[in-house]
Amino acid sequence: MQKTKWCWIGLFVAIHLSYYASALRTDHLLWFFPWDAIQTEKTMDYSQIPHAVLEWRQGGNLCGPFTMSADYPLVRGNVYHPVFTLLVGLPLQGLSIPTGFAVVTLVKLFITSLLFVDLYRRAGQSRRFVLVAFVWWVFFVQGVEIGSGQYHFFLNTSLYLFLLGIVEERSETWLAGWLLASLLVKPIALLWVPLLMLRGKIRVAVAATLAFVALTGIGCLFQGGSQYLEMMVRFARLPTDAPAFHREMVFNLQAVVLHLGGGDAAAVFLKYGVGLGLLVLFFVPRISLFCGLVLATCYYLLFYSGVFEYHYTTLIPFLVLGLLTQRDWRHPFAIACIVGACLPSPYFLFKQLGLFALQPEMAEWLQGIDPQRVVTAPGLFLLLVVRVLPAMFLALFLIARALDQAGKGTSFEDAESTGPWLTV
Structure with missing residues (x-):
């Protein structure tokens, strides 16, 4: 039994290592994802932080659009928190962009x-x-995050260590520290603050939020640092119909609604209606802290207008710790949702069978991009559904289980593990 377990783990590790092999050498994962999910111009996302620090050291802005040209692939500007940018970017200044990309990947x-x-x-x-x-x-989709040189990994790590502190009931210092770390990478955990306060983690929520505000204020003192606040507001206000430059690559429930012909009004109503419903659920005692954090994160994935496929790696800390500490996550339906979230989309089948590819005569604007890497409807709709539905169904399942237990009058402890780690 033990030998079999390690054989499976070895196989999984080998698959994971293939993601790194693709990022550093082979590029074989490009075959599994549509155009621009993994940039063919390596280091494009990675280079924004080292380049931002370089511009700042030469009198430019730390955040916002770049003004200096570069001899390496570069996005339009730096979107990360000024403090996080300095913490990561300064140590990387002595390395070339390809070397730094390899170092961060390893x-x-x-x-x-x-x-x-x-x-x-x-x-x-x-x-x-x-x-x-x-x-x-x-x-x-870890392959997308790794292959594109994203910094989203550090958000996932911070969230994992925060959630580990929740399930093991660690100190408030531990919780506040890792919550703050996650906010400095990407501030999605601000959605958690109301729930944390309602579940007795007031000092954790207040300490992390105030520290984030203070560090953001300090970051604004650096040249261009104030543009981070402007970008936060702009990203929060992204329209339901996201900008054309990334419309095809957005993976959220609103995109599914739009593809079904629901229109902007229906998508906006759904977004704010579900958000209000989520806030109401926070007041239901049967919704545990862990469950509420999962629901808030699923809300972000399903309704933020700038969600790309690699953002779904944010689910990994929840899926891992949920399976090990929450009894409801052992249900076959929950396991089916979890496995579905882990699998690749059917794009690689589309490519192999030649389905839903843009016709060559319509592809002049692609400027040399392989037309087969651009998926047209209904292929795009199928990719959206495969990525969105597992998160949506898992969230609905957890809500239904919690409310069902509430109706039966069972105790809170019956739904959760009696200790941090389940062994059966």
Whole structure:
């Protein structure tokens, strides 16, 4: 039994290593994703932070649009928090862009491996640990995050360590520290603040939020740092029909509604209606803190107008710790949703069969991009559905289970594990 478990884990690790091989050498994952999911111009996303620090050191802005040209692939500007930009960018200044990309990529692998060893030490005897290892290593859109040199990995790491503190009831200092770290990477955990306060984590929520505000204020003192606040507001106000330059690559429920012909009004009504419903659920005692955090994160994935496919890696910390600590996550329906979230979209089948590809005579504007890497409707709709539905159904399942238990009058402890880690 133990040997079989390690054989499975070895296979999952090998699959994960193939993501790094693609990022650093082979590019084979491009075959699995539509145009621009993984940039063919390597280091484009990675280079924004080192380049932002370079511009700032030469008198330019730390955040916002770039003004200096570069001899390496570069996005339009730096969207990250000024403090996070300096913490990451300054140590990378002595490295070339390709070398820095490789170093950061290998750092991701090292942290992933280190945290997995720690997780095995804590819960390796769980009967579900093979499934946990599958989620940890195989979750397929990790290949997009790794291959594009994104910094989203550091958000996921911070959220994992925060959630680990929740399930193990660690100190408020631990919780506030990792919550703050996640906010400095991307401030999506601001959605968690009302729930944290309602579940007795007032000092954690207040400390992390005030520290984030203070560090943002300090960041605004650097030249161009104030543009980070402007970008936060602009991203929060992205229209339901996202800008044309990334419309085809947005993976949220609103995109599904629009593809079904629901219109902007229906998508906006759904977004704010569900948001209000989520806030009401926060007041339901049966919605545990862990469950509420999952629901808030799913809301972000399903309704933020700038969600790309790699954003779904944010689910990994929840899926891993949910399987190990929450009894409801052992239900076959929940497991089906989890496995579905980990799998690749059917795009690679579309490509192999020649389905839903843009016709060559219509592809002049692509400027040399392979027309087969641009998916047209209904192929795009199918990709959206495959990525969106597992998160949506898992959220609905958790709500239904919690409310059903509330109706039966069962105690809170009956729905959760009696200890941090389930062994059966």
